[in-house]
Amino acid sequence: MSRCQGGHAVGVKTYQAYTMAEALVAAKHDLGADAVILETRSFRRGGVLGVRRKTIFELTASSGDRADLSTARRPRRGTPAPGGAAIAAASLATREYARVAAPPAVREGGPSDRTRTRRLAQALAEAHDRRAREVEVAPPPSPVTLNATDRRHAPIHPSPVARRFILTPTTGEQAGAEVAVAVAEPPEAMQLELTAIKTMVSQVLQRQAVSRRGPGVDLPGSLFDMYLELIGQDLSEEITDRIMSAVRAEVADDTLDKDAVREVVLGHLADLVPVADPTIPRRSPDARPLTIALIGPTGVGKTTTLAKLAASFKLRHQRSVGLVTCDTYRIAAVDQLRTYAAIIGLPLEVALTPGEMNRAAERLRDCDVVLIDTAGRGPNDTARLGELQQVLAAADPHEVHLVLSSTASERVLLRQAEAFAEVGADRIVLTKLDEAVSFGVLVNVMQAVGKELSFITTGQEVPDHIEEGRSRRLAELVLGAELHG
Ligand SMILES: Nc1nc2c(ncn2[C@@H]2O[C@H](COP(=O)(O)OP(=O)(O)OP(=O)(O)O)[C@@H](O)[C@H]2O)c(=O)[nH]1
Numbered sequence: 001m002s003r004c005q006g007g008h009a010v011g012v013k014t015y016q017a018y019t020m021a022e023a024l025v026a027a028k029h030d031l032g033a034d035a036v037i038l039e040t041r042s043f044r045r046g047g048v049l050g051v052r053r054k055t056i057f058e059l060t061a062s063s064g065d066r067a068d069l070s071t072a073r074r075p076r077r078g079t080p081a082p083g084g085a086a087i088a089a090a091s092l093a094t095r096e097y098a099r100v101a102a103p104p105a106v107r108e109g110g111p112s113d114r115t116r117t118r119r120l121a122q123a124l125a126e127a128h129d130r131r132a133r134e135v136e137v138a139p140p141p142s143p144v145t146l147n148a149t150d151r152r153h154a155p156i157h158p159s160p161v162a163r164r165f166i167l168t169p170t171t172g173e174q175a176g177a178e179v180a181v182a183v184a185e186p187p188e189a190m191q192l193e194l195t196a197i198k199t200m201v202s203q204v205l206q207r208q209a210v211s212r213r214g215p216g217v218d219l220p221g222s223l224f225d226m227y228l229e230l231i232g233q234d235l236s237e238e239i240t241d242r243i244m245s246a247v248r249a250e251v252a253d254d255t256l257d258k259d260a261v262r263e264v265v266l267g268h269l270a271d272l273v274p275v276a277d278p279t280i281p282r283r284s285p286d287a288r289p290l291t292i293a294l295i296g297p298t299g300v301g302k303t304t305t306l307a308k309l310a311a312s313f314k315l316r317h318q319r320s321v322g323l324v325t326c327d328t329y330r331i332a333a334v335d336q337l338r339t340y341a342a343i344i345g346l347p348l349e350v351a352l353t354p355g356e357m358n359r360a361a362e363r364l365r366d367c368d369v370v371l372i373d374t375a376g377r378g379p380n381d382t383a384r385l386g387e388l389q390q391v392l393a394a395a396d397p398h399e400v401h402l403v404l405s406s407t408a409s410e411r412v413l414l415r416q417a418e419a420f421a422e423v424g425a426d427r428i429v430l431t432k433l434d435e436a437v438s439f440g441v442l443v444n445v446m447q448a449v450g451k452e453l454s455f456i457t458t459g460q461e462v463p464d465h466i467e468e469g470r471s472r473r474l475a476e477l478v479l480g481a482e483l484h485g
C-alpha cells in the first residue's frame with residue numbers, strides 16, 4: 001500500500017504507506033528527487049478493539065519549491081509554537097536531507113535518483129537516531145495543545161517516531177503544514193464505539209449481577225469500573241464478587257476514590273496468590289545439593305527456565321551448579337541443555353532411568369545446587385507420567401516445580417495442574433507472561449491449585465527474563481501494570 005493525500009499548499013503532499021520506505025519511494029516518484037521531507041509520523045489504524053490494527057507510516061513532503069516550504073512551515077505570527085521539539089526534529093530531518101542532496105547544478109552529473117533516495121532514507125534514519133538520543137537525555141516535552149485538525153488526525157497511541165516528528169501547527173493559515181488527510185476511522189469515532197461497547201457490557205454485567213444478586217448490584221461508579229476491569233481480565237466472577245464485597249466492607253462510601261479502591265483491590269488480589277519462599281538464597285536442608293526438578297507439559301519453557309535458574313544461581317549467587325536432563329525423547333533436547341551448560345560453564349548429566357539418576361546424583365554430589373530438566377508430558381500421557389515419577393523418585397528432589405504457560409486457557413491449565421499433581425509438584429512456575437492473554441486467569445489458577453508460586457518468566461532471554469514469584473506483582477499485572485515497565 002502507498003497512497004497520497006492532497007489538501008495542502010501547492011506542491012505539499014502527504015503519503016501513507018505500510019512502510020516508511022514505500023512512502024519515501026512514492027513521494028520521490030511523485031515529487032521528484034528534489035522532494036523535501038517536512039514531516040514523518042506513524043500511527044495505528046483499523047481493526048476492532050485493537051485487533052488487526054496496522055501501523056501506517058505517513059510522510060509529508062514538498063516538491064522542494066521555496067514558496068511551498070515557507071508556506072508550509074511558517075508558524076502564525078505571535079503564536080508560540082507548541083511541540084517545538086517535534087518541529088525541530090522534523091527540521092533536523094529536513095536539514096539532513098538538504099545536507100546530503102547536492103544543489104541542482106552539481107546534481108546534473110551527481111548521484112543517481114536511487115542514490116539520492118537512499119541518502120534521503122539514511123538522513124532520516126540518522127535524524128531519528130540523533131533525536132532519540134536527545135530525547136533520552138532531555139526532560140519530556142511539555143504537553144502540546146493540538147488544534148482541531150491535528151486532534152482529528154492524532155494517533156491514539158503515538159509511537160515514539162510519531163511523538164518525535166509530528167508537526168503541531170496551531171493555525172489554519174499554515175495550509176502546507178496542516179495534515180489534511182482523510183483518516184478512514186478517526187480516533188473519535190473509535191472512542192465513541194468503544195464507549196458504546198463499554199456501556200453495553202456494563203448493562204449486561206449489571207443485569208447478570210442483579211439476576212444472581214451478586215455485589216455488582218448498585219456498585220458506586222469507581223467500584224463498578226473496577227468490577228469491569230477485573231472481569232475484563234478474566235478474573236472469575238466468584239473471586240471478583242468476593243473482592244468487591246470485601247472492598248465495600250472496608251472502604252467507606254465517601255472515600256471511594258479510584259486510588260483507594262485500587263489499593264484495597266490490589267491487597268485482596270495479592271492475598272489470593274500464595275508464593276514460595278525465595279528459592280535462590282536458600283541452601284539445601286540436608287547434606288545433599290539443593291535439588292530442584294522442573295516438570296510440565298511440552299513446550300512451556302522448562303528448559304529455558306532451567307537455564308535462567310542455573311545462570312542466576314551461578315552468576316548472581318555464586319553457587320556451584322550441576323545439571324541433569326531426563327529428556328532424550330525429543331531430538332536435540334539434550335543438545336539444547338548442553339549448549340546452555342557449555343555457555344554457563346556447568347557439568348551436565350543425562351539420566352533416563354532411576355539407576356542413571358542415582359549415578360548422576362552421585363557425580364554431582366559436590367555441587368551446591370542440582371537442577372533437573374525433564375521431558376514435556378501431555379496430561380493424558382499417564383504411562384509417561386508414571387515413568388517421570390519413577391526417575392524423579394530416584395533423585396528425591398527437595399523441590400518439584402510444575403511449569404505452566406500463561407498462554408494456555410484456564411481450563412487447560414487446570415487440567416495440566418491436576419495431571420501433574422500425581423507426579424508430586426509442590427510449586428508453580430508461570431512462564432511466558434509476556435504472551436499472557438489475561439492475568440486474571442493466572443490468579444484463578446493459582447487459587448484453584450493452591451500451590452505456591454515460585455517464579456514467573458517474562459520473555460525468552462536467558463538469564464534476564466525470570467523473577468521470583470511475588471503476589472503483589474501478579475496483582476499489579478491484573479490491574480494493568482506494565483510487564484517490562
Ligand atoms: N515469550 C516467551 N517465550 C518463552 C519463555 N520461556 C520460554 N520461552 C520459549 O518457549 C519455547 C519452548 O521453550 P523450552 O524451554 O524449549 O520449552 P520446554 O518446556 O523445555 O519444551 P519441551 O522440552 O519440548 O517440553 C522456546 O522458544 C523458548 O524460547 C517466556 O518467558 N516468554
Ligand SMILES: [Mg+2]
Binds near residue numbers: 303
Ligand atoms: Mg525442554
